[in-house]
Amino acid sequence: MKFLVVVSAVLALTAAVPQRRLSLKPEGQDDQQAAEQNYNNYQQGDYRQQQAQPQEFRKPVEDFRPRVQLDTTTFIPIIHFDKEQGTDGSYKTSYETGNNIHAQEEGYLKSVSSDNENIPALVQQGSYSYTAPDGQIITVEYTADEFGFRVKGDHIPTPPPVSPEIQKGLDLIYAGIKANEERAALEAKNNPEAAKQHDEQAALNYRGQYYQQ
Numbered sequence: 001m002k003f004l005v006v007v008s009a010v011l012a013l014t015a016a017v018p019q020r021r022l023s024l025k026p027e028g029q030d031d032q033q034a035a036e037q038n039y040n041n042y043q044q045g046d047y048r049q050q051q052a053q054p055q056e057f058r059k060p061v062e063d064f065r066p067r068v069q070l071d072t073t074t075f076i077p078i079i080h081f082d083k084e085q086g087t088d089g090s091y092k093t094s095y096e097t098g099n100n101i102h103a104q105e106e107g108y109l110k111s112v113s114s115d116n117e118n119i120p121a122l123v124q125q126g127s128y129s130y131t132a133p134d135g136q137i138i139t140v141e142y143t144a145d146e147f148g149f150r151v152k153g154d155h156i157p158t159p160p161p162v163s164p165e166i167q168k169g170l171d172l173i174y175a176g177i178k179a180n181e182e183r184a185a186l187e188a189k190n191n192p193e194a195a196k197q198h199d200e201q202a203a204l205n206y207r208g209q210y211y212q213q
Contacts, residue, residue: 089122103128112146121146 105126
C-alpha cells in the first residue's frame with residue numbers, strides 16, 4: 001500500500017513539472033530560418049566537420065559552381081506569312097521577316113514513269129533572299145524534282161568551262177550510248193525473243209547472278 005502511494009505521488013509530481021520539447025534549432029528561430037541556416041552551412045562545406053574545428057581554423061570553401069551567363073538576342077518579328085494548300089497536293093507559301101528575309105515556295109505533284117509504272121513525285125520551286133554581313137543582298141533560286149536539287153545564285157561559284165578535248169570525248173560517249181539504244185530497239189522489233197533474253201541477261205548481270213547459257 002505504501003508503494004502504491006509513493007508511485008502515485010511520483011507520477012503526480014512528473015505531470016506537474018512543465019514539459020520542454022527537445023529541438024535542434026536555436027531558441028527564437030522558426031522552421032524556415034533553421035532550414036535556410038542549415039542550407040547556408042552546407043553550402044560552405046561539411047557542416048559537421050566545420051563545427052568540429054575551432055573558430056579560428058574554419059576556412060570558407062571556395063565555390064566552384066559555374067557562373068551561368070545568359071546571352072540575349074534581338075527579337076525578329078514575322079512581318080508576313082501566307083500559305084495556300086490545294087486539295088490536289090499543290091501549295092504556295094511565302095513569308096517576310098523584320099531583318100529583311102524574303103522567301104517563297106510552291107509545289108505540285110506530277111506523274112513520273114519508272115519501270116513501266118507511273119509514280120507521283122513532288123516538284124518544288126522557290127527562292128529566298130537575305131542580307132549578308134557585308135551588306136550584300138543574297139538571292140537564291142532553287143528547283144527540286146525527280147532530277148534532284150538544283151540551285152542558282154550570283155554568289156554561287158560556277159565551274160570552269162569544259163575544254164574542247166574533253167567535250168569531244170563526251171560527245172563520242174553519248175553517240176555510242178545512243179547507237180546502242182537504237183540497235184537494241186531495232187533488235188527488239190525484228191527479234192522479240194532475242195531481245196527478251198538480252199534483257200533477262202542484263203537484269204541478272206546487274207544483280208550479280210550471271211546468266212548461264
